[in-house]
Amino acid sequence: MAEVALQDVGKSFGATRAVGGLDLTVGDGEFVVLLGPTGAGKTTTLRLVAGLERADTGRILIDGTDVTALPPAARNVAFVFQQYSLYPHYSVYDNMAFPLRAPGQNLSKDDIDRHVHETAKLLRIEAKLQNRATQLSGGEMQRVAIGRALVRQPTIFLMDEPLSSLDAKLREDLRVELKRIQRDLGATILYVTHDQLEAMTLADRIGVLSQGELVQIDTPRAIYETPRNIYVARRLGSPQINILDAGLLAIAGVPAGAAKIGARPEDVLLRCDGGAAATVRAIEHLGVETLVLLEVGEGLVHALLGGAAPFAVGDRTTIKIRERAAIAFDAQGDRIPPPPDRAREAAYGT
Ligand SMILES: Nc1ncnc2c1ncn2[C@@H]1O[C@H](COP(=O)(O)OP(=O)(O)O)[C@@H](O)[C@H]1O
Numbered sequence: 001m002a003e004v005a006l007q008d009v010g011k012s013f014g015a016t017r018a019v020g021g022l023d024l025t026v027g028d029g030e031f032v033v034l035l036g037p038t039g040a041g042k043t044t045t046l047r048l049v050a051g052l053e054r055a056d057t058g059r060i061l062i063d064g065t066d067v068t069a070l071p072p073a074a075r076n077v078a079f080v081f082q083q084y085s086l087y088p089h090y091s092v093y094d095n096m097a098f099p100l101r102a103p104g105q106n107l108s109k110d111d112i113d114r115h116v117h118e119t120a121k122l123l124r125i126e127a128k129l130q131n132r133a134t135q136l137s138g139g140e141m142q143r144v145a146i147g148r149a150l151v152r153q154p155t156i157f158l159m160d161e162p163l164s165s166l167d168a169k170l171r172e173d174l175r176v177e178l179k180r181i182q183r184d185l186g187a188t189i190l191y192v193t194h195d196q197l198e199a200m201t202l203a204d205r206i207g208v209l210s211q212g213e214l215v216q217i218d219t220p221r222a223i224y225e226t227p228r229n230i231y232v233a234r235r236l237g238s239p240q241i242n243i244l245d246a247g248l249l250a251i252a253g254v255p256a257g258a259a260k261i262g263a264r265p266e267d268v269l270l271r272c273d274g275g276a277a278a279t280v281r282a283i284e285h286l287g288v289e290t291l292v293l294l295e296v297g298e299g300l301v302h303a304l305l306g307g308a309a310p311f312a313v314g315d316r317t318t319i320k321i322r323e324r325a326a327i328a329f330d331a332q333g334d335r336i337p338p339p340p341d342r343a344r345e346a347a348y349g350t
């Protein structure tokens with residue numbers, strides 16, 4: 001596998017700047033997920049790395065070699081698209097063997113056979129090798145599409161929302177498998193999605209994209225706990241973080257200059273001593289957890305409780321934010337780091 005580096009890469013389509021000055025390195029064997037809404041520039045970024053688009057500015061390096069001007073075929077990257085792009089009239093076997101039979105590969109029949117069987121085993125689709133692509137379920141088709149990328153043994157995998165057309169259960173299964181395969185192969189993967197759960201579960205590092213720019217890149221945990229601004233805070237976590245006026249709840253240790261306070265629903269405590277008065281406005285049972293919507297003064301706050309909520313709509317209760325869990329933002333929406341002693345305490349868990 002290989003390392004890929006984007007240096008100040010920019011790409012516009014007419015007046016639309018799809019990607020603006022992107023700096024990003026995906027390390028050898030690393031799984032990086034770019035997270036962003038539709039139109040953030042995710043697909044364009046992958047197409048630039050693959051060589052399907054030419055960058056207006058900047059350079060793209062694969063293992064230190066400048067590939068910016070090289071055609072796709074010279075880059076040895078594999079692209080898995082959002083929609084399975086299989087040849088419907090071919091068998092699974094032939095779909096997977098296809099890239100190995102391309103001119104220039106010079107592989108023997110036995111070599112091709114071995115590669116296809118090894119990959120099918122890895123993806124657990126060996127039993128389906130003789131099926132036609134049209135005889136597969138959506139999840140199986142996407143596995144074959146991933147398999148077709150794997151057999152080529154590319155240096156880098158580019159994956160464009162490969163699970164987004166699958167139903168929730170399949171998405172979950174394939175997510176787990178993709179992570180396992182990546183670990184087994186030590187694969188370098190640049191994966192893009194708008195799904196925060198995929199980003200959180202798959203990524204070694206998440207890059208949060210907004211309008212073609214990388215707002216923050218870090219481990220899932222660091223991004224969740226110390227988002228750079230409100231935009232990033234809202235992109236991770238389900239149910240979404242509460243963004244409250246700083247004066248809404250009396251919170252100890254809020255730094256000067258805080259205009260907004262971010263509080264994850266799991267950090268909102270109810271029925272607590274010294275909390276503010278609140279009224280229950282709605283209750284949603286999510287299974288193992290319950291989401292409670294509360295009215296506090298002029299604001300609304302979501303609280304996520306483990307188990308069933310001992311409340312009914314209209315009940316009065318008290319509310320506060322778990323100590324040290326509040327995230328402060330200034331008037332521009334940028335995070336204000338806690339004063340040093342609080343940061344140290346948080347790091348040591350005291
Ligand atoms: N071939 C193209 N021609 C014109 N505009 C494009 C083209 N490809 C992408 N764009 C524009 O660039 C922006 C980023 O698109 P894209 O990379 O597809 O975003 P994402 O994959 O995050 O949804 C969007 O505004 C989109 O409309």
Ligand SMILES: [Mg+2]
Pocket residue numbers: 042043044160
């Ligand atoms: Mg896209």
